[in-house]
Amino acid sequence: MIFTNDYIFNSLPQFDRIEIHPSSRDSEVATRVRKLYPTSIIFDLENENDSNQQRGTMSAAEFSQSKRNLLLTTFKGQFFKRCPGATQKKALTCCNYHVLNLGSQCNMNCSYCYLQSYLNSKQTKIFTNIDVALIELKLMADQFSEHSFRVGTGEVIDSLSLDQITLYSRKLIEFFNNYPKWNLEFKTKSNFVDQFLDLKSIGNTIVSWSVNPDYIISKEEHGTANLTDRLAAARKCKDRGYQVAFHIDPIIWHTDWKENYSLLAKEIQKNFSAEEVNIISLGALRFQPEQRHMMRERFGMDSLVTSSEMFPSEGNKLRYDAGLRAEMFQFVIKQFNDQNSKWNIFLCMETPETWLNSFEKIPIQMPELKSVFKPLPLVRDFQNNS
């Protein structure tokens, strides 16, 4: 059923239980949740300690269940941070991405998801105090309005898969319209974009999709939109004046990887010209070593991720053999460059050696990527000054 007045264009995310923390009781998101979900699964917490949640290391079953239990609460820490890649500058070449975390956990279920080794809360969280996040962001944006900050909301939660509940995309797009040099990036594996398409963007909102061949999507990205639907949603955004980007990440090795990634490139090229796509980032499968136990327990060894041949790398993550990574990157880059040399491609969270093996250059030597990788003022410098 489609309730266009309520910005509900797709089926709602399913939850077994929704808890509302006292601090979020009167929030816009809580009001909307009460309207959209049956009262039988909504529980108003009486006090701060009433929550069903417990913190600590999660078992595989608890992690799976945490996707079905939602907590609306307020966040008391710092919303705006640098991407974790920036903390490994010695090992990785980082693209100055900043993150704004408005919740945690994801209602989709990718076998490789890094949240499996990252989260310690047994609930999906939506932070209802976006007004505080926007104040924090405004202080920073006012001080550095002339710098080109890229701010993403998809680090520990999909940017759009729960957006029909929060409608945060609408507030963020309107906020970023005031800062033309700053870029807002939504990153998603859903096709939920209709809830903001009526808004005008001044062109600094990038809606991006993590994409993979359908073979990988069906085997490893459970509960996500298929490739056709993701590309159709991207087309809708482009047609409404939004920038679009694609993250071919993680590239996953499998017997027919060349054929499947070649088809993926062709699908993107069929729907978009090189000039229409802001950026294409590439990343190969990687994960923290401690994550392997939970992945094995949750997805068995039939998964291409758990059964992959991974080795410890610089920065401690498990990765494919460096030679294989370079081969995969070179292959995918060629699929785009052979069609048009104007595709703007870069590697995500990779070592300088892999950049050199794939492009024969590091980003700062590439004029088309210089602005993305140029050092920016540090968030902590801003915090120290304010």
Next chain:
Amino acid sequence: MDNSLQNSFDQWQLEKKMKVSDLVFTQSLKTTFQQDLFEKVAIHITSLKPSFSEGLKALELATELILMGHQETLFENGSTLEACLLHLQHLRYPHTTSSDTDLKTKLENLPWPSQTKVKFERRGDRAGVEVKLFISSASDLTKIIASLERVQIEIAK
């Protein structure tokens, strides 16, 4: 407890002061068949007297291989600890094993300077050669540089 009544896996766990959390990977073995097979493989591996880290590595490899459907193959080539570990690695990483073998042949057959010791190694996600050279004079160095330039040309081909 009388140690003579214990199998080698029990004894090894006791000797190495193993904690339940050390064997967390066994939680993915869900069926009785998988658990029984693991017990047999674990007894075999620990009878070869591995260290704590060698044993854990082999047992985790064995767990993954059981989940991937391996059975009798797990017990092949297992007369020594080194052979057993290598065998499990090859079963678990067949593509890398194959590409490393090819790379090893290629790298070891390059025109290295005479008397150079060349040893193929995998170090995490990178495979390559460790090269040991002995130089006693400037002319030695000149010859070696010339040879290494030939190696560079061959590698780039």
